[in-house]
Amino acid sequence: MSLSTSEKVALQRVAGVEGVAPSGWVQPGAAPGDGATSPGGPAPRSRGxxxxxxxxxxxxxxxxxxxxxxxxxxxxxxxxxxxxxxxxPAALGAELVAAVESGRLWPNLAISAQRVFLGFGIGALLAVLTGLLVALSRTADRLVSPLLGAVRAVPSLAWVSVLILWFGIGEENKVGLVAIGAFFPVLATLVAGIRQVDRGLLEVAQAYGLSWRQRVTTVLLPSAAPSLLAGARLGLNQAWLFLVAAELLGATSGLGWQLQNAQRNGQIELVLVTIILFAVIGKLTDSVLAAVETTVLARLS
Structure with missing residues (x-):
């Protein structure tokens, strides 16, 4: 049975739950007898x-x-x-300073960030729950996957129209659209990651008497962590894209609304400043998740 590094760590965690390590188990990169043969051995140095x-x-x-x-x-x-x-660029810099000093930029930036993070959190959580169900049950996969594939093909602007009819122009439709955007990348990568987990790990976990919940938390999710974290980054990027669609139609605040309002009023500097802000903020949030991904994977390696 050939195991990846994250799967070996997951198996080591399984052993740690019972307080016993499988015979001959050695932590990756450690020599036998150096104190690293059990989960209580010295932790590797951080490379962050x-x-x-x-x-x-x-x-x-x-x-x-x-x-x-x-x-x-x-x-x-x-x-x-x-x-x-x-x-x-000099004119854009002057426009950015004026927007900050006037106090009209921060409220729109704050409301957009709130919508993205709330929608991303909801979408990612639902994706993890659905991904576990689909990846672990063939029956659920056959029942749910065709519907999810059809829903995924619906353009974001079409969802805007439906959500406005359902929820009006309140926050529900914007957060809901962002959640839809974040849901599918996280779901697809998590399912792929779980299906690549060596089934021998689950057999070992079952032999140790672990419950289904314990097998998920100590084996499946740690082993699928690289895929899940990569999907989270894709989902967050998609969340920002869907936010723009949500705020361009049926919004009275946010960076997307600011972009559309500036375009209507012929404020080319504010249009370009808003686009640059989307680019910078999207890159910053992706970098934060990339740092989290690096830290988590370093701890699992």
Whole structure:
């Protein structure tokens, strides 16, 4: 039976529940007899932290945006690009400062973030519960998967219309749409991850007398953690995309509403500033989840 690192850790946790390690079990990367043959052995050193490599990667990642902004500024200043249609980065910076100082930016940013995180949390939780059911039961898979496949094919804008009719223009339709956007990436990756778990692990867990809940928490989810975390990042990115659709139609606040309102009023600087904010915030939230993913996987390795 060939096990991945996360599966070995899951099996080690199974042994830890009973207080006994399987015969001949050795922690990955440890030599027999060094105290790492049981779950109580010394924990590996954390490999997290920025360090010089992290700062260097951050600097390299900023090179291209800075170059593009500089080129953009030069082209607008030289009037190669029409300044009335392509506002310069300097003008965008002034617009951002004005929006912050006027106090009209923070409320829209806060309400959008609240909708994304609440919708993402609901969608991810439902995806985990559904994924466990579908991955562990062939009957449930045959019953649920065709319907989920059909629902997944519905465009986000179509959902906006339906949710507005059901819930009006309140928060329910926006949070619901974000939850739909986050649900499917998390579900698909979790199901794929669980189905790749070595069934021998479940047999060992059952032999130790673990309940179904214990097998899920000590074997399935730790073994599927890489897939689940990757799906969470995809789900969060999708949540931001669905938020824009929700706030462009039937909203009176939020960054999406701000984007549409600025477009109606011909405020090109505010339109571009809002788009850049979406890009920056989306990247920041993805980076936070990436750091969480790295930390969790390091603990499991």
């Amino acid at each position: 932290g920025w360090g010089r490599r992290g700062l260097r990667d951050l600097g390299l990642g900023l090179v291209l945006p800075v170059v593009l902004l500089g080129l953009w500024q030069v082209l607008v200043t030289a009037e190669v690009l029409d300044p009335s249609r392509f506002s310069s």
